[in-house]
Amino acid sequence: MTCRTPDQAQAPSRRDFLRSGAALATMTLAPGVTLMAFGGSEAEAAADSGKRWGLLIDASRCAPGCSDCVSACKTENGWSGHGDPERDVQWIRKVTLKEKATGREVNLPMMCQHCESPPCVDVCPTGASFKRDDGIVLVDKHICIGCRYCMMACPFKARSFVHEPVTNQKPHAPRGVGTVESCTLCVHRVDAGGIPACVEACTAAGHGAMVFGDLRDPESEISRRLAEFPSAALRPDLDLNPGVRYAEI
Amino acid sequence: MAIDRTIYREIPFTPRLWAVTALLGAFLLGGVWAFAHVEHQGHVATGMTNQVVWGLPHVFAIFLIVAASGALNVASIASVFDNKPYKPLSRLSGVLAISLLAGGLAVLVLDLGRPDRLIVQMTHFNFTSIFTWNILLYSGFLGIVALYLWVQMDRNVHPKWTKPAGLLAFVWRLALTTGTGSIFGWLVARPGYDAAIMAPLFIAMSFALGLAVFILVLQALCALSPCPLGQALTARLTRLLALFVAAALYFTAVQHLTNLYAAEHAGIEAFILRDGGIYTTLFWGVQVGLGALLPLLLVYGRRTPPSAGLSAGVSLLVILGGLAQLYVIVVGGQAYPMELFPGYVVTSGFHDGQIAGYGPSLPEIALGLGGVALALLATGLGAKILRVLPTNLSDQNLAAKG
Amino acid sequence: MIIRRLILGLCLVLAWGAAAPAQEIAPVVPKATGTPHPEGNAYMRRWHMQMMRHDRDVTMYQGVRPVDASLNACFECHTVRDDAGTPVTVADERHFCRTCHDFAAVKVDCFDCHRSTPEEYDEPPAHAALSRPPGLLPRSLSDIATMQAYLETVDPEADR
DSSP: OOOOOSOOOOOOOHHHHHHHTSSEEEEEEETTEEEEEESSOOOOOSSOTTOOEEEEEEGGGSOTTOOHHHHHHHHHHTOOOOSOTTTSOOSEEEEEEEETTTOOEEEEEEEOOOBSSOHHHHHOSSSOEEEOTTSOEEEOTTTOOOOOHHHHHOTTOOOEEOOSOOOSOBTTBOOOTTOEEOOOOSHHHHHTTOOOHHHHHHHHTTOOOEEEEETTOTTSHHHHHHHHSOOBOSSGGGOOOBSEEEEOO | OOOOOOOEEOOOOOHHHHHHHHHHHHHHHHHHHHHHHHHHHOGGGSSOOSSSOSOHHHHHHHHHHHHHHHHTHHHHHHHTTOOGGGGGGHHHHHHHHHHHHHHHHHHHHHTSSOGGGHHHHHHOOOTTOHHHHHHHHHHHHHHHHHHHHHHHHOTTSOGGGHHHHHHHHHHHHHHHHHHHHHHHHTOOSOTTSOOTTHHHHHHHHHHHHHHHHHHHHHHHHHHHSSOOBOHHHHHHHHHHHHHHHHHHHHHHHHHHHHHHHSGGGHHHHHIIIIIOTHHHIIIIIIIIIIIIIHHHHHHHTOSSOOOHHHHHHHHHHHHHHHHHHHHIIIIIHHHSOOOSSTTEEEEETTOTTSOOOOOOOHHHHHHHHHHHHHHHHHHHHHHHHSOOEESOBSHHHHHHHO | OHHHHHHHHHHHHHHHHHHSOHHHHSOOOOOOOSSOOTTOHHHHHHHHHHHHHHHHHHHHHHOOOOOSOOHHHHHHHOOOBOTTSOBOOTTSTTSHHHHHHHHHTOOOOGGGTSOSSOTTSOOOOOTTTSSOOOOSSOOHHHHHHHHHHHHHHSOGGGGO
């Protein structure tokens, strides 16, 4: 008898890999330009560089004491607190602003602002922080080493570090101890042609304070409202061009 | 007066050497325990939070890294600036620099959320990150100082190569400390950072901290070996240390005066300089008072050269002040809230607009001290197995060289 | 010469191992439900990680969701249930992935972030980690108690 290796299975070819992408045919026309055809799938072409997903938050419609967007995000993405407010993660939080000069108060939700020039992506040593072609800023948790430099760099305190082992995650929202996470703009829903859970909840509650859409499409509701009414980006001094905009602050 | 030739000797085995090794080994074991504990529990076992994301481990790590580049200065003064009395010390200077850097990097790496993924950091580089550049600068420093040591210690290498190797190491160490300071200097988001002066400030700090550690290590190694250490040499080193302390104080003053001039930074300055509680106490009491003004007074406020005991005391004060300074920069800079909406008072369930609390936990202290122990053990090991400690440091030799 | 002899010796040892009854040297792979992989089991055993890694990158970076090789899809057929019919998590050594990975002593990194059971099932919290207030003192004693409690829950048959 001779020495034998466990199995002599052949390495998967590039063709096999593409086939594993289900009913999807991909063809690279030029660097950065990818032609995709979906066999019978209703999903839109995902992570399209012709799009830029954004949110418009109308602070005048955001009800004080209402946290439907936060609850919806928790349910959708499976994060919650352990009663330790300093270490608990926050993908989205309600913030109350009180104007120093007049005392006028407004409410609004804060989350990852999905900047066009995200400081978290610049500082990440491994490249785990990245921006998709459609402008959504994510963490590749497979290569996040948990150095927390992105949390130092984020001007919005939008990122959280997972301080404890996690179980029972949602399949579409993996999260684990020792890595950094933040709002994904419900990327799994967006890829399937849907809208983020917070926007859905806000609309369902009748507030309509959040509008989601493509900032590059001049016909989208978000673009039309941004063109018509005044709005602001947070920390405009940093010139990060965030994808999340606020109106009526 | 005859000058003894510079002969380098390994330190001999003595019961005292074993005792010191055992003590440092205990601290090293404490560091290993802390790492295993936090790795198993998650960072919930530390005092670090989502508000203060870098804590005491980072203070220790940055201290050791900054001191590492400063410890090399003694060698640079000898080889680059041709200062003869420092020449016998350059080998020890190189060994100490490598050891301190190794200790600091160990603390930094073992505090990662996923330290098991160190290999990821070695294979994925994002070159827009100053962290990535620092990884290259740190690795390069280890290699270049090793080369510098080899050039000095191998008899087959012509001495003419010492100066170019020393010059390369000197330039590299300036780049390294610039990179370390820029970790904070390039953070645009936080009002306590975002300042180019962080780079020269860190360079000045490294000069002071590295020399302070060097003086103490030199005294300790000479006490553990039969080689005499003349008071004149430590007095000379201590006077130089005071000069470096003054430089670090100068950059600190410029940093805060610049910030005070800008109305947008009034908040963070009031916090650090006046209202910050522990941070204000650490800044004025420890960093400025004990760590800078008192050493300056002790060294320059006397006519006679500082004694060996005074040199050790001044070095300890400078180290204490440096730790306080890094604590104020690292933790204080995060404790002060970021300005999300200028002109508004911000409140939320996530500590927006509030001063963040931070208390170091035992694992963090143990990990930091473990890194210090690792650096000192590595230096001791170097002095034990390599010929780095000279035997001609007595006062007569120094007087003869001038 | 010596190297050739060593290789020959190694072959003999391996051949002896291969000749022994299979269940003594191979992990006992839990039975799966559903239709077999068209690629064949040998192919899946060798290349499952490459397939998943490729599809995960396509999903994460390009947002292409309809992929075959996902952890989620694995659990459609490869869920091991305990005596009560509840799916076991990766904390249990009967978990599908663990049977081989424990045998081969290869660490699985997936389940620090991904769930290790089908979505419908409610996984219990991670052991020894949750609901402890932070403090200055080490918690080694409570760890020992947790570890003992954990060991008591481990299948007693595993000792045999």
